Amino acid sequence: MQKQATSFSTTVLIALLGVLWTSRLSAEEQVLFDFDQKTLSVDWSAVGKISATRKDAPAFEPREGKQPGGKGITVTTEGKAGLYAKTGRVPDDWDGFDEVSFWIHRSEEEARERAKSVLEVQVYESDMKARFWHRVEVDHKGWKQVSLPLRWFRWGDKGRVPRWNAIDRFGFWFRDGAVCSIDMVFVKTSKTERAAYFDVEQLSGVAFSPADDVKILENQEFAVLSNAPLIQMEELDEHLRAVMSAVVKDLPFIESPSRTPILLIFETREEYRGFTPRFARQLNSNAIPPSTHGYTIHGVSTSYWSKEHGTIRPVYTHEFLHSFLGATERISSRGGWLQEGLASRFQARFHPHDDLSKVVSTGLERGADRSPLKELCNGDSISTSRYWQAMTVVDLLLANDGYRERLPALFKSFKESGSTNLDAQLEKVLETNWKDFEADWRRHCKKHYVAAPRR
Numbered sequence: 001m002q003k004q005a006t007s008f009s010t011t012v013l014i015a016l017l018g019v020l021w022t023s024r025l026s027a028e029e030q031v032l033f034d035f036d037q038k039t040l041s042v043d044w045s046a047v048g049k050i051s052a053t054r055k056d057a058p059a060f061e062p063r064e065g066k067q068p069g070g071k072g073i074t075v076t077t078e079g080k081a082g083l084y085a086k087t088g089r090v091p092d093d094w095d096g097f098d099e100v101s102f103w104i105h106r107s108e109e110e111a112r113e114r115a116k117s118v119l120e121v122q123v124y125e126s127d128m129k130a131r132f133w134h135r136v137e138v139d140h141k142g143w144k145q146v147s148l149p150l151r152w153f154r155w156g157d158k159g160r161v162p163r164w165n166a167i168d169r170f171g172f173w174f175r176d177g178a179v180c181s182i183d184m185v186f187v188k189t190s191k192t193e194r195a196a197y198f199d200v201e202q203l204s205g206v207a208f209s210p211a212d213d214v215k216i217l218e219n220q221e222f223a224v225l226s227n228a229p230l231i232q233m234e235e236l237d238e239h240l241r242a243v244m245s246a247v248v249k250d251l252p253f254i255e256s257p258s259r260t261p262i263l264l265i266f267e268t269r270e271e272y273r274g275f276t277p278r279f280a281r282q283l284n285s286n287a288i289p290p291s292t293h294g295y296t297i298h299g300v301s302t303s304y305w306s307k308e309h310g311t312i313r314p315v316y317t318h319e320f321l322h323s324f325l326g327a328t329e330r331i332s333s334r335g336g337w338l339q340e341g342l343a344s345r346f347q348a349r350f351h352p353h354d355d356l357s358k359v360v361s362t363g364l365e366r367g368a369d370r371s372p373l374k375e376l377c378n379g380d381s382i383s384t385s386r387y388w389q390a391m392t393v394v395d396l397l398l399a400n401d402g403y404r405e406r407l408p409a410l411f412k413s414f415k416e417s418g419s420t421n422l423d424a425q426l427e428k429v430l431e432t433n434w435k436d437f438e439a440d441w442r443r444h445c446k447k448h449y450v451a452a453p454r455r
Contacts, residue, residue, distance in 0.1 A: 029066060032090055032100075032170065033185040036070045043089050048081025050174070057183045058105045060143050068103040068143060072183030077174045084171030087126060091187075094123070094150060094164040095197075098190035101147040104138055105181040111141035117178035121148060126168035129418035130330070131156040133173075135284045138180070150196040154283050155298065159418030161330035163258045164196035197259050200225060203300065206282055207264050207275055221257070222324070226265035228305035235311045243317055243346060244324065250398055253408040257327035263320045264302045272304035292384075294319035296333040299326045314351035318343045329411055331420065335381030338420045341390030345398075348391065359388045360449040364442065373441060374434050377422035396444040403440075406430055 035054055046052065057072035075083070100121065116139035124131040132153035136146055155162055172182070192199075200216055200223050208214050212227040217237055221244060224236060240263075248254065266272040273289035276297055280287035283298060294303040294315040301319035309315075321343040322333035333339050348356060363369045370389055376382060382390060397403045397410075410429045414420050426432060432440075 028189055029186055030091070030097075030189060031066065031184070031186045033085070034070065035072050035183055043086055045084050045086055046081070047084065047173075048077070050075065050077040050081035050083065052076075052083055055181070058107075058143070058181055060103075066101070066184050066186050068105070068181075068183035070183075072103075072105075072181045074179075074181045075172075075174070076179050077177060079174055079176035079178070082122070082171050082173035084122075084124075084169055087168050090167060090170045092165070092167050094167050094187070095194050096189055097150055097164075097187040098192070098195040099147050099149045100185070100187050101145055102185040103143055103145050103183045105143045105183075106138060106141050107179070108141050110179045111139075114177060114179075115139060117180070118175040119178065120173040120175065121153075122169075122171050122173055123153070123162075123167055124169035124171075125162055125166050127416070127418075128169065129159045129416075130162035130166075131159070132162050132164070138178075151198040151202065152283055154285060155332065159332070160415050161258070161299065161326050161332055163330070164194075165258075194259075200260075200262070203262065203264075206279060207266075208271075212267075218260075222261040222263070222320070224263045224265065226267075226305075227271075228265055228267040230307070230310075231265060231305060232311045236316070239312050239317070239350075240320055243320065243350060246346060246349065247321070247324065247342075251329075251407070251411075253411065254328045255330075257324070258330060259299065259327050261320065261323040261327045262300050263316065263323060264300060265316065266302070266304040269304045272302055275302055296322040296326075299323055299333070312351075314347050317350055318347045321346055330415060336379050336420050337377045337382055337386075337390040337393065337422075338414070340382060340387050341392075341394035344387045344391035345394050356388070357449055360392060360445050363388060364445055364450070372434075373438050374423055377420075379419045379421035392445050392449065393441060395448070396441050399444060399448070400440065403430060 035057075044052075053074050054071050055074050057068045057070060060068050100123075102121075106117075116137055119136050119138070120133045121136060122131055122133045132150070132155060134148045134153045136148070138144070138146075150164065170185075189195075200218055204214050204216065204225055207225060208227050213229070214225055214227050215231065215233055217224040217233045219237075222240060224233065224240070226233075264275065266275065276287045276290055276295060279297055279300065287297065290302075294301065296302065296319050301323040303313065303315050303319055306313055322339060325331050325339055325342060326333055331339050369385070370376075371382075371386055373393065376386060376389055377393065397407060406429055410425055413425050413429055417424065423434075426434065426437060430437070
């Protein structure tokens with residue numbers, strides 16, 4: 001393995017719950033909840049039809065390490081319900097935690113009547129619009145310790161990309177019926193910096209075969225991993241730096257990355273397509289192999305080597321930008337207009353092509369080739385046939401003086417709302433309406449892409 005480093009850098013039925021997280025017991029473990037306190041129901045809330053009662057923990061044969069004992073909670077629910085510690089009951093910075101663990105007990109009767117139950121461990125930011133979560137399937141009887149590495153928690157399906165250093169709420173969400181007891185919830189600390197995120201070595205172990213000669217380019221701004229023998233890391237490093245500089249110049253208000261943007265380049269298309277389902281399994285999820293030339297999952301951008309395009313391949317630029325924008329502006333890469341528009345815009349800048357003017361002209365002329373901007377910019381994923389349109393909308397926002405000066409407020413509103421639905425921000429932030437905005441967009445396209453196509 002080669003490594004290249006650079007110098008720069010909701011009906012609620014609840015009879016008790018709640019335990020304040022305790023102080024750190026050692027350098028390695030920190031108890032969040034042990035449920036031994038008597039009257040702390042004010043510290044927890046419940047959502048849905050659920051009963052949670054503080055009782056003596058079921059019998060447990062002592063062993064080493066943190067273990068159930070004293071009081072625990074007995075949960076009874078029909079499903080679609082959860083228990084959440086209220087604000088301020090857990091540490092806010094989880095960057096240095098490696099994993100979260102808890103003990104869960106299922107009686108023999110429960111195991112006979114219900115083969116399994118599925119729950120989620122959820123960790124939220126304070127406004128509940130950004131979360132990490134992990135699916136847990138329980139099918140045992142008696143006590144079982146569940147330990148979940150934070151680095152393999154998934155992000156919420158909606159909202160902005162969450163941060164491990166901005167945590168405020170912790171809870172259990174029960175997808176289906178369950179009768180169980182929970183005790184001793186604790187986190188393990190790590191001496192590794194930012195242990196809550198996977199590092200390049202861990203990701204390399206999931207992405208590539210141990211026999212591969214993996215090149216790693218890692219610096220303070222981003223990381224690239226590849227097993228393609230012909231890729232030129234120094235050349236790619238210089239290119240991605242230039243791309244980042246262009247983005248920062250056009251969007252000087254963007255935040256510092258909350259995590260490292262990562263690009264994986266596989267030697268073959270087969271390896272590239274095989275990674276996504278394998279990576280999803282690591283997140284206790286499922287995914288199908290991508291059909292496109294590039295794909296970004298959970299902030300990790302991926303593509304594969306092409307002899308025709310070489311080291312500076314357009315799709316590398318496009319996908320890298322998805323990872324970078326997710327890490328800086330925390331805009332999830334789910335195929336929405338803003339992410340795709342920005343990625344396409346900078347791709348076109350660094351990899352110009354002669355067909356762009358024709359694509360825009362045809363799109364303006366043919367209604368079937370474009371979408372009403374209110375529909376295009378609703379925050380949902382868009383088809384690749386609309387990337388040109390998203391790109392030109394973003395270009396308008398950056399080129400028009402009135403819109404450009406409102407961009408910091410627009411991006412801030414997107415993050416606060418957890419959505420890139422422009423309809424909610426158009427009048428409030430951009431101080432316009434859809435009729436005028438569409439007219440401005442048409443004029444911009446005709447001037448910059450049709451009458452005088454960009455090169």
